Amino acid sequence: MSTIAPWRAVQRQNFTNWKELFTYLQLPESCRSEVLTHSHFPLNLPRRLAEKIVKGTLDDPILRQFLPSIQEQASSSHFFKDPVGDQTSRKAPKLLHKYHGRALLLSTSACAMHCRYCFRQHFEYETKEKQFHKELEVISADPTLSEIILSGGDPLSLSNADLKALIEALADISHVKLLRFHTRFPIGIPERIDDEFLTILSQSRLQTVFIIHCNHARELDEEIFSALKKIQTLRIPILCQTVLLKDVNDTTSALRELCENLIYRGIIPYYLHQLDKVQGAMHFEVPEAEGLALVQQLSDLLPGYAVPRYVKELPQQASKVAIS
Numbered sequence: 010m011s012t013i014a015p016w017r018a019v020q021r022q023n024f025t026n027w028k029e030l031f032t033y034l035q036l037p038e039s040c041r042s043e044v045l046t047h048s049h050f051p052l053n054l055p056r057r058l059a060e061k062i063v064k065g066t067l068d069d070p071i072l073r074q075f076l077p078s079i080q081e082q083a084s085s086s087h088f089f090k091d092p093v094g095d096q097t098s099r100k101a102p103k104l105l106h107k108y109h110g111r112a113l114l115l116s117t118s119a120c121a122m123h124c125r126y127c128f129r130q131h132f133e134y135e136t137k138e139k140q141f142h143k144e145l146e147v148i149s150a151d152p153t154l155s156e157i158i159l160s161g162g163d164p165l166s167l168s169n170a171d172l173k174a175l176i177e178a179l180a181d182i183s184h185v186k187l188l189r190f191h192t193r194f195p196i197g198i199p200e201r202i203d204d205e206f207l208t209i210l211s212q213s214r215l216q217t218v219f220i221i222h223c224n225h226a227r228e229l230d231e232e233i234f235s236a237l238k239k240i241q242t243l244r245i246p247i248l249c250q251t252v253l254l255k256d257v258n259d260t261t262s263a264l265r266e267l268c269e270n271l272i273y274r275g276i277i278p279y280y281l282h283q284l285d286k287v288q289g290a291m292h293f294e295v296p297e298a299e300g301l302a303l304v305q306q307l308s309d310l311l312p313g314y315a316v317p318r319y320v321k322e323l324p325q326q327a328s329k330v331a332i333s
Contacts, residue, residue, distance in 0.1 A: 094324025
């Protein structure tokens with residue numbers, strides 16, 4: 010009989026029912042009117058993050074990122090289901106090719122958590138076929154592709170066996186040199202960085218780059234840093250992407266604390282993303298002028314390597330667009 014991986018057992022403890030989360034957080038009955046009780050994008054919150062939420066209030070920077078809100082029902086002609094042009098850049102069902110030299114492999118639709126501002130919350134994933142034959146064929150036939158980005162969903166949602174098979178298949182393509190992970194998994198379930206996964210990384214010929222997604226310093230803890238340190242020990246650089254979110258991290262103090270916490274552990278603040286204009290996320294938008302002011306204030310307080318680049322992603326552009 011096969012046994013479930015310890016990290017899978019942890020994942021099964023995620024909050025997926027808002028009423029259970031309300032009880033756990035001791036939220037008053039009056040707050041229920043603020044919850045979007047039926048959504049195409051259901052609640053999915055790791056218990057580790059829930060334990061860090063201040064009880065009895067909706068005004069918590071972690072809770073705001075995950076609790077479905079009635080504000081998601083607001084609509085605008087400037088917000089779209091596919092705000093970054095993923096569909097038009099599809100070269101195979103699970104392969105996106107936007108930028109020169111690199112392509113993004115949608116390794117899974119599953120994720121460790123559901124962030125309410127996720128730009129792929131309306132994305133139509135290819136879920137029938139679990140293999141990547143067509144995607145690997147496209148990558149193999151294009152010698153300009155030197156880097157493959159594993160995204161999703163979250164690539165760490167895959168089992169170690171599936172990840173090993175995929176990484177080995179990519180490593181068999183001679184012109185692929187770099188493997189990049191985009192993941193939020195360690196922030197909610199650091200147990201995912203297990204010995205078997207570390208062995209897979211250490212045995213690959215591909216140079217790996219690990220990019221985590223974290224928006225607030227309170228999301229972090231010592232167990233998370235300890236798990237990430239195991240990856241750094243393999244000489245794999247770790248960078249962090251952050252999304253600028255209203256009432257979550259749109260203050261100098263919040264961003265400074267996050268950047269300092271990261272850099273003290275050797276994790277480079279990589280991008281500060283302007284919100285992708287995805288349908289349902291209008292209430293998270295921070296005006297670009299305010300974002301610029303925040304980045305300037307960070308530049309006055311932190312060394313250059315600790316200040317993330319302020320960028321946005323626009324369809325049909327050759328790269329991320331710097332906001333200046």
